Amino acid sequence: MKSHFLVFLFFLLTTVAGGVLAQAELSPAELFRRARLATFVQKDYPEALRLVQLALQKTPDNAPMRILLSRVYMLTNKREEAREELDIVLKRNPQNREALNQYIELEYAATDPAAALSYINKALEFYPQDEEYMLKKAQALYDVKDYPEAFILINDILVRYPHNPEAKALATQIRTFASLDQITLSYDFFYFNKNYNSALNETPWHIANIAYGHRTNRGIVIGRVNYANRFGSSGLQVEAEAYPRISPRFYSYVNVGYSGNEPIFPRFRAGYSLYANLPQSYEADLGLRYLRFSSATWIYTASAGKYFSNYWFNLRTYLVPGIQSLSHSYTFTTRYYFDTADDFLSVAIGSGISPDENRSILLDRPQQLSSRKVDVWYSSRINKVNVLLLTGTWFNEAQPDRARGTQLSFGIMYQRRF
Structure with missing residues (x-):
């Protein structure tokens, strides 16, 4: 009986030892494969730990194996050991994307989003x-x-x-x-060359405004006071503007304004546009504008845009029905975004006058003839809560009984968010 027991014990020991020796002879790649299988499929974490540690004995500098070891530690609530393994990987290669992602996930598992944020910021330094x-x-x-x-x-x-x-x-x-509030200050200077009449050439325009905006979960609402000195006189205009969000796909633009200082400003102005975010990074809008000077002017507008990589392309038209003809303007804009939506460079070329421009007062003049324009904008966000915008425009138009006139305008805008 004793001899049978000794034989059984010998058989058991040789079998186990043979299994261990066999696994020791497995390649690091095969051990890694089996460790992943034990981790993600079989959920046998002790076996996964044993296999990946055995693999690391053979290839201690293997980053994927060490990341897997960190994963096993994380799954068994050994977070400090998990961090140590990831630190080893990131010390050798700070840009290791898999290790960075797992560190972020690890800190979230530890219910520490602030720590996760610090590793996200590190990742953004490299990506x-x-x-x-x-x-x-x-x-x-x-x-x-x-x-x-x-x-x-x-x-x-x-x-x-x-x-x-x-x-x-x-x-x-x-x-x-x-809820994000903002205060905006802006100033624009307009110069008219000698081909315009003396009232325009000798008295450049000065336009300034101050605006306060309040952002809610439904969109931003803005109140604005505009000041202008043009035609040798000064005047004020008050406006209210909003960008209500209708759904994830649609939002709109609404604007109303009043002034008692014609013709420096129109007595009334109003506008509405409906914007749609379309598939494949396209967008479009349809709208109308109303300006009331000595008579009413209705303007219809439409545009189509496309985001491509860091670029935004947009083609917009304004149509102004007249008694005998249809006045129209077109503008094509190309914008390149740098770091944020507030950091960009835009260049636009076009023809005609837009009712959304500060020179829109000229829409009250007789029917416009051919015109050309080039606009340049540069915007930069400073210290997260400040935005500075610089603008410049060259505008050239035909005039009845006069040579073509050229306008130059320069503007600056500062916005503070809080």
Whole structure:
């Protein structure tokens, strides 16, 4: 009986030892494969830990194996050990995307979104403007209740990636909590060359405004006071403007204004446009504008736009029905975005006058003849809450009984958000 027991014990020991020796002879790649199988399919974490540690004994510098070891530690609530393994990987290669992603996930598992945010920021140093990391950062900012910053960032993401469904869903969440106020100051100078009459040539125009905007979960509402010195006189105009969000696909523009200082400003002005975010990063809008000088002027507008990489292209037209003819203007705009939606360079070429321009007072003159224009805008966000915009325009138009006139305008805008 004793001899049978000894034989059984010998058989068991040789079998186990043979299995261990066999596994020791497995290649690191095969051990890694089996460790992944034990981790993600079989959920056998002790076996996964044993296999990946055995693989690392053979290839200690293998980053994917060490990241897998960190994953096993994380799944078994050994977060400090998990961090140590990821630190080893990131010390050797700070740009390792898989390690960065797992560190972010690890800190979220530890219910520490602030720590996760710090690793997201590190990732963005190596992968700036990356869609995945920008979205992770917006989520982290929301989770740490930094709603104004989250609001700014999610809008930047939607400019670059307007059809990202996760971004749209997160934007809806953030808008529920975010309220962002802003004060805007702007000034524009208009010069008319000697081909214009003396009233225009000898008295350049000066236009300034101050505006206050309040952003809610339904959109932004703006109140504005405009000052102008033109035609040798000064005047004021008050405006109210809003961009109500109708749905994730549609939003609108609404504007009304009044002035008692004609012809410096129209007595009444109003506008409405409906905007649609379309598939494949396209957008479009339809709208109308109303200006009341000595008589009423109705203007109809439409545009189509496309986001491509960091670029935005847009073609817009304004149509002004007349008694005998239809006046029309066209503008094609190309915009390049740098870091955010507030950092860009735009160049536009076109013809005609837009009722949304400060020179729209000229729409009250007799029927416009041919005209050409070039606009340039440069915008930059400074320290997250300041926006500076510089503009310049060259405008050249035909005049009845006169040589073509040239206008030059320069503008500056400063916006403070709080």
